[in-house]
Amino acid sequence: MTVQRQEPSAPSQLRYHDSLHAAERAAQPTPISMRMKKVESRNGSARHEVLSTERYHVPNLERALVILEYLAEHPGAGISEIAEALKFPKNSVFRIVSTLHAHGYLRRDPATKHFALGTKLLALGYAAVQEGHLVERSMDVMRQVRDQTNETVCVGIRDGLSGIVLEDMLSHQQVKVFVGVGTRFPLHTAAPGKAILSRLPQEEREDIVQRLELTRFNENTITSRKVLLEHLEIARQRGYAVDNCEHDLGIRCVGAAILNHHNYPVGALWVTGPSYRFSDTDFDRVGQIVRTGALAISTRFGYEPSSESAVGKNGKA
Numbered sequence: 013m014t015v016q017r018q019e020p021s022a023p024s025q026l027r028y029h030d031s032l033h034a035a036e037r038a039a040q041p042t043p044i045s046m047r048m049k050k051v052e053s054r055n056g057s058a059r060h061e062v063l064s065t066e067r068y069h070v071p072n073l074e075r076a077l078v079i080l081e082y083l084a085e086h087p088g089a090g091i092s093e094i095a096e097a098l099k100f101p102k103n104s105v106f107r108i109v110s111t112l113h114a115h116g117y118l119r120r121d122p123a124t125k126h127f128a129l130g131t132k133l134l135a136l137g138y139a140a141v142q143e144g145h146l147v148e149r150s151m152d153v154m155r156q157v158r159d160q161t162n163e164t165v166c167v168g169i170r171d172g173l174s175g176i177v178l179e180d181m182l183s184h185q186q187v188k189v190f191v192g193v194g195t196r197f198p199l200h201t202a203a204p205g206k207a208i209l210s211r212l213p214q215e216e217r218e219d220i221v222q223r224l225e226l227t228r229f230n231e232n233t234i235t236s237r238k239v240l241l242e243h244l245e246i247a248r249q250r251g252y253a254v255d256n257c258e259h260d261l262g263i264r265c266v267g268a269a270i271l272n273h274h275n276y277p278v279g280a281l282w283v284t285g286p287s288y289r290f291s292d293t294d295f296d297r298v299g300q301i302v303r304t305g306a307l308a309i310s311t312r313f314g315y316e317p318s319s320e321s322a323v324g325k326n327g328k329a
Contacts, residue, residue, distance in 0.1 A: 075104065076111075078100075079100075079105065080133070083118070083128060083129050087128040087129065088127075091106050091109055091127075094127075116131075116132040117130050119131075134193065146178060146278065146309075147167060147178050150167045153281065154167060154179070154281070157301055157302060158283075161298055162185060163283045163284060163298075164180060164283070164285065165181045165283050165284075166178075166181070167180075168197070168282075170205065170208045170209075170279075174205075175198075175202060176194065176197075177191050177194060177195045177197070180193060183285065198259065200221075200226050200233075201259040203255040203266055203267035203280075203282050203284075205253075205267075206244060206267070207252060207280045208277045209221070210245070211248060211276075212277060217241075218241065221237050221241055226240070229258065230259075230261050233259070250299065251299070253266070253267050254267075254299070255267075257287055261287075262286060263284060264285060264287050264291075264292070265282050266283050266295055267302060271310040271313070272310070272313040275315065278313065281309060282302060283302055
């Protein structure tokens, strides 16, 4: 997550980078790059060998997937860096990366010769979203909410024990929050994560909370499961959740869940802005705007607002 200041003549930037800590990554589904064992070669150097529980697998395909996951966390890496970090043969990395680049899954900076994920992967990601066309059905609402609040607006989903940003619409302010499509966020601090959790069936919600690694980012971070569940219940009752500088000091967020025709949360809509302009006294005002926007998107997935009255404190409809 980045806060950027734009000046008419000499732009300057103040950035808060949203990087996943090791403990936070541990709470997410184990990536392929972690499902490898370290072995010693004949010359004593270490290398990584992909582990597979399947009898039939393709080692080079598994290596390609490991490389993609590495580039997701380290964009702008060269072949030598990838080979060194993953302990893969350099010639193997070269062939795999070249193939991925040729098919549009990676893009290459001509100047640095470094590689990053290509937009073709984003298209595949959209196709994998449980409720199709979430971004497409949200764009006009995002624009309305952005114009009403004059802050950055995002749409995202839960993916296991973390969340992913699918789309963002930037504020028109000179100082604005940049989140970035594809950014992952922790469920226990981010407003969209808490908004989604708050609308899950009670049993599923409690199960996920028990499995979360409640990483502490600063003094505002909720690190108690009991307190987190209490906050989720409050969010459920009022229809929106907040991030009161719980991940990044200086950034606040308000989010509401997007529901489908089964009253199940398929995503979230949220607003994020710098705390000096977006105070905690603005939570209810912005929360009502975000809640209304999320409701408008939800109806496009068959959600019926009348079913709200059937939702009780026990999390069951």
